[in-house]
Amino acid sequence: MKTLRNLLLLLTAVLFVVSCDEREFDMPPINMPTTPIKANTTIEALKAKYKGMALIEITDSIIIRGLVVANDISGNIYKQIVLQDSTAGISVAIDRNNIYGDFRIGQEVFIECVGLYYGEYGGNPQLGFKYLNNRNEWAIGQVAWEFFREKSHLNGFPQPDLVKSEVLTIEQLLTNSQSHIGKLVTVRDVYFEKGGIEPFAVPGANNSVQTESKILISAANPNNKLTARNSSAANFAHLIMPEGIGSVTGVLSIFNSTLQITFRDSLDCSPSRFSDGQGNGSKDMPWAIEYALNNQTDSKNGWIEGYIVGSVAPGIQATNPISKNGDILFNAPFTNNTVVLAASPDVRDWTKCVVVNLPTGSNIRNRVNLFDTPSNQGKVLKVKGTLEKYYGAAGLTISTGAASEFEFDENQITSGTGETSDSPLSVSVAKSKQGEVNQLWAKGYIVGCVRNGVSSVVSEADVIIGVTSGFDSQTNVLIADYPNETDYGNCIVVNLPAGTPLRSGVNLVNNPGNIGKILIVKGTLRSYFGLPGSRDNGGNDFILE
Amino acid sequence: MQQKYFMKKNLYLFLLLFFSVSAFSQTTSLKGMIVSSSTNMPIPGISIQLQNSGLSAISSFDGSFLFEGISPGEDRLFISSPEINNSEMTVDIIENQTNDIGTVYVSENARKLFSEGAFTLIDEEDIGEEDQSSHNVSSLMTASNDVYISSTSWNFAAMRFKLRGYDYRYSNMYINGINFNDPERGGFSYGMIGGLNDATRSKDVVNGLNPSTFTFGQIGGSGNIITNAANFSRGTRVGLAYTNRAYTLRGSALHSTGLMKNGWAVTASVAYRWADEGFIEGTFYNSLGYLLSIEKEINSRHSISFTTIGAPTQRAQQSSNFQETVDLVGSIYYNSYWGWQNGEKRNSRVVTTFEPIAILSHVFKINAETKLTTGLGFKYTTYGQTRLNWINSASPQPDYYRYLPSYQTTSVMKDFYTGLWESRNPNVTQVDWERMYRVNHLQKLSGSGDALYMVEERRNDQMYFSFNSTFNTKLNEHTSFTAGLSANTTKGMHYNTVSDLLGADYLTDIDQFVIRDLNHDPNIENIKQNDMNNPNRKVVEGDRFSYDYNIYVNTADLWARNTHRYNKWDIYYGFNLVYTEFWREGNMRNGRAPENSYGKGDVYSSFDQSVKLGLTYKLSGKHIFSGNVSYSTLAPLTYDSYVSARTRDEMTPNLQSEKIFASDLGYSLTTPIFRGSISVFQTNFYDQTRLYPYYSDSENTFINHILTGINKMHRGVELGLKAKVTSNITLTLAGTVAEYIYSNRPTGIVAFENNKETLPAETVYFKNFYVGGTPQTAGTFGIQYFYKYWFFNLDINGFDRTYVDIAPSRRTESAFNFTANSYEEYVDAIKQMMTQERFAGGFTLDFSVGKSFRLDSKHYLNVNLQFKNMLNNTDLKTGGYEQGRLYVDKITQNYDMERFPNKYYWAQGFNCYLMAALRF
Structure with a gap:
C-alpha cells in the first residue's frame, strides 16, 4: 500500500507539471520598420526615363521612394498598389491578394527597382514583371510577392494623414492629364451620369467578376467627361451611385486614350460628398x-x-x-x-x-x-x-x-455694394458678379499670383499661392477673402497695368512683403488668365492696407 | 411384482445415467498454471484457448487457469499473449476428472513484453487532416494467436496497413466489456488509453466475426481490454524508454496489490510520454496516462470492479505534403504548420485532448457453466484542434500553391523561389507568425480592431454513457450459448472557439466569403451572420463562434449466438438486432439557413440486423478447414449523415443503412514444426454513405462532397506461417495479396459551408478504382533466434500497391465539362484527371535484440532495443489524397492538373525504440 501511495503521489506531481506546460506564446514585439536606404530618383524621373516602353527591364540601380496612396482594401483595385512622391505617382503590380494588409495607405516605401520591369499597358505606366501573354509575347505583368518583398523597404508606420490628393475639375484634368496619371486626385464639381439609378458595378455571367465603366460628367460643361472604372468585386459595388454634384477621389490612369479614375474604397465616392447644391448638413457641405x-x-x-x-x-x-x-x-x-x-x-x-x-x-x-x-x-x-x-x-x-x-473667421472680408472704396465687394461676391457692366470695387487679402508665362490657369502648378516668396509675375496678384487661402479657386486675379503705381506698388516680385496685405481695388469684373478677375483699372484706384 | 421391479431397475438405470451425464458434465475439467521460464514467476493475463471445447480463459493473478465442463479426449491448448512467445500443446482430457496439467512454462518475449506495439508507431499520430479523427491501427491484433494477424499488425503498422482493407469503424474495441467505439465517427481512439501499455496488456482478441464471449463481433475483429485489478500479479513494474518517433522519452510505472486475502485488489499505473520535438519537425508531445482499477471479490460467485482511465494529452500535428515541397526542402519530415515566434517553434495545429472513462462492472458466476457480466461505462471527451484562420487577408499557409516555385511562369522567378525554398528561408517555408501579428497591428492602427489573422480551436467534445450485459452459458457438452444486451447514449458537442487573436482586439462573427459572393443580396445583413440570434457579435479569446451544434445518438443492441462443437465439426450461428436514432441540435441560427439550423432537427432512426454462420471441419489435429459467412446492415454514422452539419440540419439524401456481405475460407496447419494458415476472403459492401470534406484555401471554407450508394469489394488471400526449425530458431512468413476496389458509380452531392447552395446530385465515376491508404500487397519474412534469455529478431517487410485516396470532385460530369484545343487533348486531360496514382512499393528491414536479466530473487530487468527501417527507406508513402479542387487556366480554359497536385504522408525512415523495464 505504501508503494501505491507513492505512486499516487507521483501521479499528482506529474499531472501538476504537465498541466503547467501550457505552451502559451508571448506576443512578439512589434517593431517599427526602418531602413537606411535613400531614394536616388523621383517617380517622375523614372517615368520620364522609360516613357513609351511597353516592357523593359530596369537594369540601373534606381531607388524610388513614395507613400502608398492606394491599395486593394475594397477589392476595387486588384493586385496592385499605387506609390506617389511629391513629383508623380506610379502603379506597382504585385501578384498577391489582400496586399493592403502589409501596405497600408500612408506607408512610406523605398523600392530598389533594379530587376523589376517597367511597362505600359494601354499607355498606363506601371512597375511589375514580365509575363508571357496568350499571344505568346512578353508583356508587363505582376511581380511575384517574394521578389517584391526583397525589393521593397518599409520605413516607419503608415501615416495616412500625409496622403493628400490634388483637387481639380475635369476641365483642369483634361487640359493637363499627363502629369496626373498615376496619382491620387480629387475631382470636384462632377456628377455621375447614372447617379441615383445604377450601382457602381454588377457581376458578370455566372457570378464572375467584371469591371464596368461608369461616366462622371463635369457640372460646368456636360461635354467634359471622365470614366470611372468600377469592379464588381468591390465591397461597395452593389451600392447605387450617388446623385447630385460633388467630388470623388481616386487613382488616375489611362487606357489607350481614355482617362480613367479608380476609387480606392467607398469613402472615395460616398454620397456624403455629393449634394444637389443644397448641401447635406455636414460640416464640409453645409445646407444652403x-x-x-x-x-x-x-x-x-x-x-x-x-x-x-x-x-x-x-x-x-x-x-x-x-x-x-x-x-x-x-x-x-x-x-x-x-x-x-x-x-x-x-x-x-x-x-x-x-x-x-x-x-x-x-x-x-x-x-x-x-x-x-x-x-x-x-x-x-x-x-x-x-x-x-x-x-x-x-x-x-x-x-x-x-x-x-x-x-467663423473674423478676418474674412465682408462684402459691401462695390460702388465705393468704403463698401467694396468681398472676393466671393466679386466672383459671382463677373460680367457686370460697371466697374466695381473689390477687397481681398493678397495671397499670391498667377505664374509667369501661364496664359490660362488649369492647375495648382499654374499659380504661386500659399507661400511668402518665389513670386515671378509682376502683371497680377491673387486676392481672397481669407489671408491664409491656398485654393486659387477661391481667388480673383487682379490685373496690374504696366507702368502704373498699381503695378509698382503691389506686384509681389518687387514687393514680396505684400503677402497678407489687404488690397481694395476697382475694376471691371471679367475673366483673366481663365479665372474670375478684376481688370482695366486706371492704375491709381486702389488702396493697399 | 415383476413389472414394478423392472420399472425400478429402469428407473435406477435411468437415474444413474442421468446423474452420470450430470456428473459427467460437471466434473470434467482442466486446470494448470502459467509460469515464466525465465523468471519462474506466474504470469497473469495470458489468454488460453481450448480448441475443441471452444473455450477460452485468462490466467489469473497467480497464473492459474481453469476450464470446467469440457469435452473429454484429445484437445489442443493455445497459449498466447503479447508478452510471451505464443505456444500450444496437446492435452489429453480424462472425463470425470479434474485434469491438472500442472505448470506450463512459457518463454517471455521481451521484445513484446514492454513494447509499445503498434501504439508507438502511429500513436494518435497527428494526421493534420481537416477532420480530426485519430486514425489508429488496430494494434489490438498483436495479441492474436493467429500468425498472419499478429505478425502483420506488428510489422505492417508503420505503413498504416488495414486488415482486409477495412476502415477502422469495422473493428470493435471494448474495455471491461463496454464498447468504446465513437458512435459519431465509428472508430476507437487509442489516445484514450494513451501509452498505458502495461496496464492494458490483457486482451481478449477475436478475429473477424469468430465467436467471442463479449460481443457479436465485426468483420474487422474485436478486442476486449481487461483491466480488472485482480488480473494483475502483485508487484511493481517501472520502465523507461528512449525513442526517436512521435515522442522521445517514455516513463511508466505500474503497481498492483494483486488479489489480497481480503478479496480486494488495486492496480494503479501512470505512463508519461514526452518530446520537445518528434521526428517530424515542429511537433511536440506531452501525454500523461493514468489508470486506477479496484476490484472486490465479494465471494466465489460475485466480483465487482471499478476502473478509471485517462490520458490528458497535448501534441502538435504534421502536415500532408506535396512532393514538390518535400523535394525542395530535401526532407520527408517537412511540416508546413510551424513557424518561429520569439525564437521558439510554434505549431499552428495543436491537439489538446482528454478522454477520461470510468467503468463499473459486475461478474456473476451463476454456476460453473454460466456467467453474467454487466457493466456501466461513462466517457467524457474533450478534444480541441487549433488551426489558423484568416479573414480578408492573404493565406498564411507556406505551401499554398501560389507560394511555390511551380506557380511561377518565368524561369527567373522559378529559380528565385526555388532558392528561397531550398535555403529554408523561414519566412517562406514556414508560418510567418510575426507578420500576422504585424498585419493585425497595422489593422488596429488604421482604426479597426477586427482580426485579420487568428488561431481558432475546433472542439469536438462528447459525453457517452453505456450499459452492457452479456450472458454466457454451456447448455450441454456440445453447445454453448451467448447473448448480450447493450444500450448507449451519446451527446457530441461541436463548436469553434477563439484561441489566439494574435494581437487583435476581437473578431466579428460573420462569414467573410458570404459577403464577397452575396453582397448584392438585399438580405445580406442576415445571410452573413453565423448566429442570427447574436448578430455581428464581437468575440474574443475563449468565446465560441462560427458554429455550435450538438449531435445526439442513442442505440440499443441485442444479440445471441449458439456454438456447437463436435469431434469433427464445429458450427456457430448468431444474429444481432440494433436500433439507432440520432438527431442534430443547433445552438446558432446560421444566416444561410435561418429556418433550418437552430434547435432540434429531424430524427433519423433505423433498425439493423446481422446474421452470421461459421463452419469448421477438423480433418485431424493437424489440418483444419473453416468457413464463415455473414450478412449485416449498419446504420449510417452521424458524421456522414449531414450535408453541412456545421451550418444546417440537412440530412444526406437517400440516407440508408449500408449492407455488408462477408465470407472467407481457410485452412490451418499445426505440426510440431509448422503452424499457420492460409485463407481467402471476399467482402462486399453496398450502399455506403461517406462524407468527403475538403478545404478550399482559396475560398477559405469547407466544401463537403457526400457520396451515397457506394459499393465496394474487398477480396484477397492471406497467409501466415511459422516454422520452428530448431529449438532456437523460428522463421515467420506472412503476407497478403488483395484487391480493394469501388465496384460501382455512387451518387454525389456537393454542399458549400459558406453558401446556402447544395449542388444537384451527379454520378461519380468511381468504378474499379482502388481504395486508398493501405498496401494491397504486403509481406514479411522474419528470423527469430533465442539463446539463453537473449533474443534476436530480423524482419524484412515489403509493401506495394498502395493507392492515393481519390477525390470525387475529379470524377463527375461537371468536372469533364471543359474545353480543349482538340479531341486528343481533351482525352489526355481526362486521363490525367482520372488516373489514380499508385505509390512506389518498397522494403524495410527491422532488427531487434533483447534480454531478460534476473538481478536477484525479486528483481528482474528486461532490456529491449528495436531498430526499424534500418535501411532508412524514406520513399515509402503511407497514404495521400487527391485534392478536391480543380484549376481552370483563365487564359486557355483548360484544366491544369499541375496546379493542385496530390498530397502525401511518408513512413518514417530509420527509427529506434530502446527500453529497459524493472519488475519487483
Whole structure:
C-alpha cells in the first residue's frame, strides 16, 4: 500500500507539471520598420526615363521612394498598389491578394527597382514583371510577392494623414492629364451620369467578376467627361451611385486614350460628398439657406452656412412673433442674443432669413454677436444646430454655442455694394458678379499670383499661392477673402497695368512683403488668365492696407 | 411384482445415467498454471484457448487457469499473449476428472513484453487532416494467436496497413466489456488509453466475426481490454524508454496489490510520454496516462470492479505534403504548420485532448457453466484542434500553391523561389507568425480592431454513457450459448472557439466569403451572420463562434449466438438486432439557413440486423478447414449523415443503412514444426454513405462532397506461417495479396459551408478504382533466434500497391465539362484527371535484440532495443489524397492538373525504440 501511495503521489506531481506546460506564446514585439536606404530618383524621373516602353527591364540601380496612396482594401483595385512622391505617382503590380494588409495607405516605401520591369499597358505606366501573354509575347505583368518583398523597404508606420490628393475639375484634368496619371486626385464639381439609378458595378455571367465603366460628367460643361472604372468585386459595388454634384477621389490612369479614375474604397465616392447644391448638413457641405428655409418641420440637425445680415429686434417672444421686416434689425444698434443669416449679404427680407440663437456667455456669442461687433455684418457664418422655427421665422437652434459648433473667421472680408472704396465687394461676391457692366470695387487679402508665362490657369502648378516668396509675375496678384487661402479657386486675379503705381506698388516680385496685405481695388469684373478677375483699372484706384 | 421391479431397475438405470451425464458434465475439467521460464514467476493475463471445447480463459493473478465442463479426449491448448512467445500443446482430457496439467512454462518475449506495439508507431499520430479523427491501427491484433494477424499488425503498422482493407469503424474495441467505439465517427481512439501499455496488456482478441464471449463481433475483429485489478500479479513494474518517433522519452510505472486475502485488489499505473520535438519537425508531445482499477471479490460467485482511465494529452500535428515541397526542402519530415515566434517553434495545429472513462462492472458466476457480466461505462471527451484562420487577408499557409516555385511562369522567378525554398528561408517555408501579428497591428492602427489573422480551436467534445450485459452459458457438452444486451447514449458537442487573436482586439462573427459572393443580396445583413440570434457579435479569446451544434445518438443492441462443437465439426450461428436514432441540435441560427439550423432537427432512426454462420471441419489435429459467412446492415454514422452539419440540419439524401456481405475460407496447419494458415476472403459492401470534406484555401471554407450508394469489394488471400526449425530458431512468413476496389458509380452531392447552395446530385465515376491508404500487397519474412534469455529478431517487410485516396470532385460530369484545343487533348486531360496514382512499393528491414536479466530473487530487468527501417527507406508513402479542387487556366480554359497536385504522408525512415523495464 505504501508503494501505491507513492505512486499516487507521483501521479499528482506529474499531472501538476504537465498541466503547467501550457505552451502559451508571448506576443512578439512589434517593431517599427526602418531602413537606411535613400531614394536616388523621383517617380517622375523614372517615368520620364522609360516613357513609351511597353516592357523593359530596369537594369540601373534606381531607388524610388513614395507613400502608398492606394491599395486593394475594397477589392476595387486588384493586385496592385499605387506609390506617389511629391513629383508623380506610379502603379506597382504585385501578384498577391489582400496586399493592403502589409501596405497600408500612408506607408512610406523605398523600392530598389533594379530587376523589376517597367511597362505600359494601354499607355498606363506601371512597375511589375514580365509575363508571357496568350499571344505568346512578353508583356508587363505582376511581380511575384517574394521578389517584391526583397525589393521593397518599409520605413516607419503608415501615416495616412500625409496622403493628400490634388483637387481639380475635369476641365483642369483634361487640359493637363499627363502629369496626373498615376496619382491620387480629387475631382470636384462632377456628377455621375447614372447617379441615383445604377450601382457602381454588377457581376458578370455566372457570378464572375467584371469591371464596368461608369461616366462622371463635369457640372460646368456636360461635354467634359471622365470614366470611372468600377469592379464588381468591390465591397461597395452593389451600392447605387450617388446623385447630385460633388467630388470623388481616386487613382488616375489611362487606357489607350481614355482617362480613367479608380476609387480606392467607398469613402472615395460616398454620397456624403455629393449634394444637389443644397448641401447635406455636414460640416464640409453645409445646407444652403434655402434648404434651411424649406426644412423647418422635421427637427433636422446639421450645419448651415449663410451671411450675417442682422439680429432679431427686442421684444420678440411667443406672444409677439416675427411677422414683418421691422422685427429684424438690419442696422446698428443690434441685439446680442441672436444673429440672422441669409443667402447673400444684401438680403433685407425676413422671409428669406434664418434666425440663429446665441446662448448667453457662449463662445459664439462672444465672437459673433453684432451688438459688440457690428462689423461682423456681411460676414459668412457656418453653424450647427437643429432646424426649427424661431418665434415665427425660420430658425436654427444651437445647443451650447461652443467652438465645435460653429466656424467663423473674423478676418474674412465682408462684402459691401462695390460702388465705393468704403463698401467694396468681398472676393466671393466679386466672383459671382463677373460680367457686370460697371466697374466695381473689390477687397481681398493678397495671397499670391498667377505664374509667369501661364496664359490660362488649369492647375495648382499654374499659380504661386500659399507661400511668402518665389513670386515671378509682376502683371497680377491673387486676392481672397481669407489671408491664409491656398485654393486659387477661391481667388480673383487682379490685373496690374504696366507702368502704373498699381503695378509698382503691389506686384509681389518687387514687393514680396505684400503677402497678407489687404488690397481694395476697382475694376471691371471679367475673366483673366481663365479665372474670375478684376481688370482695366486706371492704375491709381486702389488702396493697399 | 415383476413389472414394478423392472420399472425400478429402469428407473435406477435411468437415474444413474442421468446423474452420470450430470456428473459427467460437471466434473470434467482442466486446470494448470502459467509460469515464466525465465523468471519462474506466474504470469497473469495470458489468454488460453481450448480448441475443441471452444473455450477460452485468462490466467489469473497467480497464473492459474481453469476450464470446467469440457469435452473429454484429445484437445489442443493455445497459449498466447503479447508478452510471451505464443505456444500450444496437446492435452489429453480424462472425463470425470479434474485434469491438472500442472505448470506450463512459457518463454517471455521481451521484445513484446514492454513494447509499445503498434501504439508507438502511429500513436494518435497527428494526421493534420481537416477532420480530426485519430486514425489508429488496430494494434489490438498483436495479441492474436493467429500468425498472419499478429505478425502483420506488428510489422505492417508503420505503413498504416488495414486488415482486409477495412476502415477502422469495422473493428470493435471494448474495455471491461463496454464498447468504446465513437458512435459519431465509428472508430476507437487509442489516445484514450494513451501509452498505458502495461496496464492494458490483457486482451481478449477475436478475429473477424469468430465467436467471442463479449460481443457479436465485426468483420474487422474485436478486442476486449481487461483491466480488472485482480488480473494483475502483485508487484511493481517501472520502465523507461528512449525513442526517436512521435515522442522521445517514455516513463511508466505500474503497481498492483494483486488479489489480497481480503478479496480486494488495486492496480494503479501512470505512463508519461514526452518530446520537445518528434521526428517530424515542429511537433511536440506531452501525454500523461493514468489508470486506477479496484476490484472486490465479494465471494466465489460475485466480483465487482471499478476502473478509471485517462490520458490528458497535448501534441502538435504534421502536415500532408506535396512532393514538390518535400523535394525542395530535401526532407520527408517537412511540416508546413510551424513557424518561429520569439525564437521558439510554434505549431499552428495543436491537439489538446482528454478522454477520461470510468467503468463499473459486475461478474456473476451463476454456476460453473454460466456467467453474467454487466457493466456501466461513462466517457467524457474533450478534444480541441487549433488551426489558423484568416479573414480578408492573404493565406498564411507556406505551401499554398501560389507560394511555390511551380506557380511561377518565368524561369527567373522559378529559380528565385526555388532558392528561397531550398535555403529554408523561414519566412517562406514556414508560418510567418510575426507578420500576422504585424498585419493585425497595422489593422488596429488604421482604426479597426477586427482580426485579420487568428488561431481558432475546433472542439469536438462528447459525453457517452453505456450499459452492457452479456450472458454466457454451456447448455450441454456440445453447445454453448451467448447473448448480450447493450444500450448507449451519446451527446457530441461541436463548436469553434477563439484561441489566439494574435494581437487583435476581437473578431466579428460573420462569414467573410458570404459577403464577397452575396453582397448584392438585399438580405445580406442576415445571410452573413453565423448566429442570427447574436448578430455581428464581437468575440474574443475563449468565446465560441462560427458554429455550435450538438449531435445526439442513442442505440440499443441485442444479440445471441449458439456454438456447437463436435469431434469433427464445429458450427456457430448468431444474429444481432440494433436500433439507432440520432438527431442534430443547433445552438446558432446560421444566416444561410435561418429556418433550418437552430434547435432540434429531424430524427433519423433505423433498425439493423446481422446474421452470421461459421463452419469448421477438423480433418485431424493437424489440418483444419473453416468457413464463415455473414450478412449485416449498419446504420449510417452521424458524421456522414449531414450535408453541412456545421451550418444546417440537412440530412444526406437517400440516407440508408449500408449492407455488408462477408465470407472467407481457410485452412490451418499445426505440426510440431509448422503452424499457420492460409485463407481467402471476399467482402462486399453496398450502399455506403461517406462524407468527403475538403478545404478550399482559396475560398477559405469547407466544401463537403457526400457520396451515397457506394459499393465496394474487398477480396484477397492471406497467409501466415511459422516454422520452428530448431529449438532456437523460428522463421515467420506472412503476407497478403488483395484487391480493394469501388465496384460501382455512387451518387454525389456537393454542399458549400459558406453558401446556402447544395449542388444537384451527379454520378461519380468511381468504378474499379482502388481504395486508398493501405498496401494491397504486403509481406514479411522474419528470423527469430533465442539463446539463453537473449533474443534476436530480423524482419524484412515489403509493401506495394498502395493507392492515393481519390477525390470525387475529379470524377463527375461537371468536372469533364471543359474545353480543349482538340479531341486528343481533351482525352489526355481526362486521363490525367482520372488516373489514380499508385505509390512506389518498397522494403524495410527491422532488427531487434533483447534480454531478460534476473538481478536477484525479486528483481528482474528486461532490456529491449528495436531498430526499424534500418535501411532508412524514406520513399515509402503511407497514404495521400487527391485534392478536391480543380484549376481552370483563365487564359486557355483548360484544366491544369499541375496546379493542385496530390498530397502525401511518408513512413518514417530509420527509427529506434530502446527500453529497459524493472519488475519487483
